[in-house]
Amino acid sequence: MRHCSMKYFLHALPKSFILGTFLLFGLSAQAILLAQSSHNRIYSSSTNNNAVNSNSKPAFIQDIGINEKLGTRIPAGLNFANANGDSVQLVDLLSSGKPVILNPLYYECPVLCGLVIDGLFDAIQNLAWQPGKEFDIISVSIDPTETDTLATRVKQNYIENGNWGATKGSEQHATTIVQVNEGWSFLTGKQTAIDSLISTVGFGVVPIPGTKDFAHSAAIILLSPDGTITRYLYGLRFNEFDLRTAILEASKGTVGNTIDKLIMYCYQYDPNSNSYAPMAKRIMSLGGLATLIFLGILLGYYWLRESRKNSLNY
Numbered sequence: 001m002r003h004c005s006m007k008y009f010l011h012a013l014p015k016s017f018i019l020g021t022f023l024l025f026g027l028s029a030q031a032i033l034l035a036q037s038s039h040n041r042i043y044s045s046s047t048n049n050n051a052v053n054s055n056s057k058p059a060f061i062q063d064i065g066i067n068e069k070l071g072t073r074i075p076a077g078l079n080f081a082n083a084n085g086d087s088v089q090l091v092d093l094l095s096s097g098k099p100v101i102l103n104p105l106y107y108e109c110p111v112l113c114g115l116v117i118d119g120l121f122d123a124i125q126n127l128a129w130q131p132g133k134e135f136d137i138i139s140v141s142i143d144p145t146e147t148d149t150l151a152t153r154v155k156q157n158y159i160e161n162g163n164w165g166a167t168k169g170s171e172q173h174a175t176t177i178v179q180v181n182e183g184w185s186f187l188t189g190k191q192t193a194i195d196s197l198i199s200t201v202g203f204g205v206v207p208i209p210g211t212k213d214f215a216h217s218a219a220i221i222l223l224s225p226d227g228t229i230t231r232y233l234y235g236l237r238f239n240e241f242d243l244r245t246a247i248l249e250a251s252k253g254t255v256g257n258t259i260d261k262l263i264m265y266c267y268q269y270d271p272n273s274n275s276y277a278p279m280a281k282r283i284m285s286l287g288g289l290a291t292l293i294f295l296g297i298l299l300g301y302y303w304l305r306e307s308r309k310n311s312l313n314y
Helices: 004-056 114-126 150-162 171-183 191-201 240-251 260-264 280-313
Strands: 079-081 088-091 102-104 135-143 183-187 205-207 214-216 219-223 228-235 267-270 275-278
Touching: 088 171, 102 114, 102 191, 114 135, 114 219, 135 150, 135 191, 150 171, 150 183, 171 183, 171 267, 219 240
Parallel strands: 102 135, 135 183
Antiparallel strands: 079 088, 102 219, 205 214, 219 228, 267 275
8 A cells, every 4th residue: 555655646746846847947037037138128228328318418527427435334423404404413314224315416406416316206206115214315415505495495395296105185195294304304514524425425526617516426325224335326317126126235124025135135236237137046046945845845745645545545
C-alpha cells in the first residue's frame, strides 16, 4: 500500500511541478519585461525633455550645475524665517522623523523656479502620501532680499489650490489643509545661511549680471529624517513613481507598506535616465524565492493527501 501511494504521488507531482515552475518563472519574466518597458518609456521621455530643456536654455544657465553630495548631512545653526516671519533653525524642521523634499528656489523667479515648484506640486497631488503626514517639504529662497510676506503669498497660493486627496470645502479637506500647512515650509533667509545651505547640497547659483535674477539648476533634493542627502531629482516635471520611490528611499523604511518596500528592493536609481530602473537580478531572486515557496506548499499538499489516503486504507 505504501508503494502504491508513492506511485500515485510521483505520478501526480511532475505535472504540478512543471506547471507551477513554468507559471512562476513566466510571471517573473513578464514582470521584468513590463518593468523594463516602462523604464525605457520613462527614459526616452526624460531624454527628450532634457534635450528640449537644454536647447531652450540660455548658455549661462546650461553652465550652472549641481555637485551631488549624497550622504552629506545638513549642518546645524542655519537660521531662516518661516512664512509667519518667525525665526527657525533648519535642523528643527528636519526633526519631525519624516523624509524631506528640499526645494531651493526664489519666489520672484521669472520662469524656472515656478516651473519646478509647479512640477513638484502636480506630482504630490498624484501621490497617495501627503506633506505633513508621510513626508515634509521645505521650499527655501536663494534670494536674501525676499521677505516672509512674499513667502506667505506663495505658500497660500499652492496650499489653498491643492485638493490633497479630499473634496474642497469638506471637513476632511479643511483638516488636511492644516496638516499640509504644517508640513510644507516656505523660508527666506540671510545671505550667509543661504550660501551655507546651497554649498552643502551642491546647488549651483550665479547672479545674472544687470538683473535681480539668478541662474541655477532645476532640481529637488531628498533628505532622510536626520537631514542626510539621499537623492537628487532633476527636471521640470517629476514622475509620480520616481518621486514616491525617492521618498521611500529617503525614509529608510519609516513610510510605505510591504509592497512599497518590495518595489524599492526591485528598483535602483539610474543617474543616466534620472529615474528608477528595474533590477532584473533582484526580480528574479524574488521569483526564485516564490517558486521555492510554491513548490514547498505543493509538496506538502501532496504529502498530506497521500498520508490521509494511507490512513483510510489502513
